[in-house]
Amino acid sequence: MCGIVAVTGYRKALPLLVEGLEKLEYRGYDSAGIAVIDSDNKKLVCHKAEGKLKNLKHKLDKKIISGSLGIGHTRWATHGKPVLRNAHPHCDWTKQVAVVQNGIIENYFELKTKLESEGIVFTSETDTEVIPHLIQKELNNLSNLNLENSGSTLLIAVRNVISDLEGAYALAVIWSGSPDSLVVARKQAPLIIGLGEGEFVCASDTPAITNITNTILPMEDDEMALLTPLGIEIYNSENERQYRNPISLRLSEQIVDKKHFKHYMLKEIYDQPQIAKNWIKQFLRNDESSLTSINYPFDIQFLKNIDQIQILACGTSRHAALVGSYLLEQYAGIPTNVFYASEFRYSPPPLSPNILTIGVTQSGETADTLAALNMEIKRRQSSGKESYKPNLIAITNRLDSSISRLVPNIIDISAGIEIGVAATKTFFGQLLSFYGLAITFAQIRKSKTHEEIDKMISNLIKIPPILEDLIISHNKISEELAHNFSNMKDVIFLGRGINYPIALEGALKLKEISYIHAAGYPAGEMKHGPIALLEKKVPVISIATPGNVFEKVISNAQEAKARDSYLVGIAPECEGTEIFDYLIPLPLIDEWISPLLTVVPMQLLSYHIAAHRGLDVDQPRNLAKSVTVE
Numbered sequence: 194m195c196g197i198v199a200v201t202g203y204r205k206a207l208p209l210l211v212e213g214l215e216k217l218e219y220r221g222y223d224s225a226g227i228a229v230i231d232s233d234n235k236k237l238v239c240h241k242a243e244g245k246l247k248n249l250k251h252k253l254d255k256k257i258i259s260g261s262l263g264i265g266h267t268r269w270a271t272h273g274k275p276v277l278r279n280a281h282p283h284c285d286w287t288k289q290v291a292v293v294q295n296g297i298i299e300n301y302f303e304l305k306t307k308l309e310s311e312g313i314v315f316t317s318e319t320d321t322e323v324i325p326h327l328i329q330k331e332l333n334n335l336s337n338l339n340l341e342n343s344g345s346t347l348l349i350a351v352r353n354v355i356s357d358l359e360g361a362y363a364l365a366v367i368w369s370g371s372p373d374s375l376v377v378a379r380k381q382a383p384l385i386i387g388l389g390e391g392e393f394v395c396a397s398d399t400p401a402i403t404n405i406t407n408t409i410l411p412m413e414d415d416e417m418a419l420l421t422p423l424g425i426e427i428y429n430s431e432n433e434r435q436y437r438n439p440i441s442l443r444l445s446e447q448i449v450d451k452k453h454f455k456h457y458m459l460k461e462i463y464d465q466p467q468i469a470k471n472w473i474k475q476f477l478r479n480d481e482s483s484l485t486s487i488n489y490p491f492d493i494q495f496l497k498n499i500d501q502i503q504i505l506a507c508g509t510s511r512h513a514a515l516v517g518s519y520l521l522e523q524y525a526g527i528p529t530n531v532f533y534a535s536e537f538r539y540s541p542p543p544l545s546p547n548i549l550t551i552g553v554t555q556s557g558e559t560a561d562t563l564a565a566l567n568m569e570i571k572r573r574q575s576s577g578k579e580s581y582k583p584n585l586i587a588i589t590n591r592l593d594s595s596i597s598r599l600v601p602n603i604i605d606i607s608a609g610i611e612i613g614v615a616a617t618k619t620f621f622g623q624l625l626s627f628y629g630l631a632i633t634f635a636q637i638r639k640s641k642t643h644e645e646i647d648k649m650i651s652n653l654i655k656i657p658p659i660l661e662d663l664i665i666s667h668n669k670i671s672e673e674l675a676h677n678f679s680n681m682k683d684v685i686f687l688g689r690g691i692n693y694p695i696a697l698e699g700a701l702k703l704k705e706i707s708y709i710h711a712a713g714y715p716a717g718e719m720k721h722g723p724i725a726l727l728e729k730k731v732p733v734i735s736i737a738t739p740g741n742v743f744e745k746v747i748s749n750a751q752e753a754k755a756r757d758s759y760l761v762g763i764a765p766e767c768e769g770t771e772i773f774d775y776l777i778p779l780p781l782i783d784e785w786i787s788p789l790l791t792v793v794p795m796q797l798l799s800y801h802i803a804a805h806r807g808l809d810v811d812q813p814r815n816l817a818k819s820v821t822v823e
């Protein structure tokens with residue numbers, strides 16, 4: 194989704210901005226631009242290009258732009274097509290103020306109509322363009338006051354304007370009248386300030402600032418800040434100055450290295466065994482005397498009163514939540530519901546006491562998930578009933594994100610920054626967190642015996658080496674199999690029980706990066722409609738792990754075979770699996786932990802199909818790494 198980077202200091206801004214934007218490319222975008230105040234003539238210089246950043250770099254090639262104050266942006270179209278005129282930065286009619294913005298200004302149409310009636314001509318279809326015009330109008334008004342400090346003047350002008358804006362946004366503003374002042378503001382969209390030496394940077398995501406500093410101050414909602422080479426001033430919505438200590442980025446948030454892999458996605462699939470090792474080290478404990486075997490960074494006493502769980506998430510995180518709900522209900526015996534965060538917000542179930550709400554989001558910034566959680570917190574607080582506590586947990590990969598500020602109890606999956614837009618290792622990390630929660634609830638509720646819990650734990654401990662071997666062998670197999678799929682138009686994924694969400698995830702991964710239509714179904718549901726699609730050109734990928742529903746899945750696969758579909762099985766080499774035209778073999782493992790392995794061929798197959806089709810695997814079209822608009 195859109196990315197912001199902005200800098201003020203002593204070095205030339207242009208190369209720093211371009212470097213920052215390169216680090217934000219992974220978020221997904223369709224145009225890019227920069228604006229700098231040229232230190233020679235104090236004029237605003239703005240350059241933009243459609244498409245990838247390389248097009249902008251090409252435009253900037255050989256241009257000498259001095260000036261150490263600038264803003265940059267990668268845009269993911271919401272209002273207006275992904276064309277040059279809509280790319281950010283946007284300037285006011287006098288070309289003195291430039292603005293980059295993430296998010297959506299909901300009342301832009303009304304503001305635009307008013308500005309147009311005053312004779313201001315708009316050059317884009319964006320919601321953002323109202324902002325620089327409004328700021329310029331404010332600057333004109335403030336000029337009568339003859340304020341001494343131009344930075345403060347800009348700050349006041351921006352404050353006056355944002356009080357009229359509705360929606361969720363993060364923005365950065367520069368003005369040629371104050372050639373070293375940067376004003377930034379945040380409302381429900383991420384923005385962090387980086388503290389360098391003699392320079393300050395502001396960005397929507399940490400990778401964009403690591404070329405300058407590892408010391409950050411995440412901005413809170415409704416805050417704005419003035420950054421100059423001499424320091425920063427942060428203010429809350431009441432215009433009170435805010436003071437707080439900066440924090441250091443963890444090493445995993447700083448390193449964004451593709452190593453020898455062709456794409457980040459492949460590297461991130463290969464990262465998974467290490468994530469399992471880290472999780473085992475961090476979360477499993479040997480302390481017999483404690484309440485549970487899982488090590489949480491928060492007090493879990495409140496979980497003892499919980500008798501129901503609701504999980505809010507989107508996309509891949511929702512699929513992890515579905516595996517989680519299976520574990521929580523079937524293993525730990527606690528009723529659990531999973532909701533699309535975007536639906537929950539507008540049609541929540543009736544309130545009930547003693548419910549635990551879990552938000553799952555790798556980015557910690559997904560607007561739908563944050564809004565749903567916010568709504569849930571507020572409605573519980575305003576219910577007036579003491580028993581309706583907002584018992585909350587969030588599972589995220591980004592401790593510096595908005596969800597970490599919203600929710601008191603955070604399970605950090607510590608997977609390291611994920612660059613590939615299609616989530617892989619963060620999904621895996623989310624699954625592990627759910628295994629931890631299922632064990633905890635099984636212990637609290639005594640729904641499983643000590644022996645059963647020990648068995649689950651020892652099975653989890655065995656995962657890393659099994660996974661390492663599996664990834665190596667499945668990588669080869671998937672590369673080979675990908676050739677058979679590259680001309681397919683539809684693919685069906687089937688799974689049952691705990692592996693049904695993995696079928697959904699397989700279909701989502703394939704759609705996202707290879708643009709092949711795919712759908713996942715519970716295997717038993719196929720005969721109730723989807724079977725009509727089956728024919729030679731519609732392959733079926735079935736997950737069949739020995740356990741509760743193995744024979745059933747094999748029978749469902751037979752039904753597909755009878756309709757001439759090419760059948761791929763993700764299953765161990767055992768009786769029954771000879772039915773598959775192509776077998777991606779699994780080791781014989783306990784069904785409870787099988788999703789941690791069955792997801793791997795899903796990820797690798799989609800990866801190789803997309804790579805074989807020559808597609809941009811890490812930055813698929815129209816997608817964004819963190820979806821900060823509703």
Ligand code: F6R
Pocket residue numbers: 507508509510511553554555556557558559562614615616617701705818819820
């Ligand atoms: C899939 C994918 C998306 C995200 C979804 C939620 O590969 O990346 O479906 O899972 O946008 O994102 P988070 O987890 O950041 O809330």
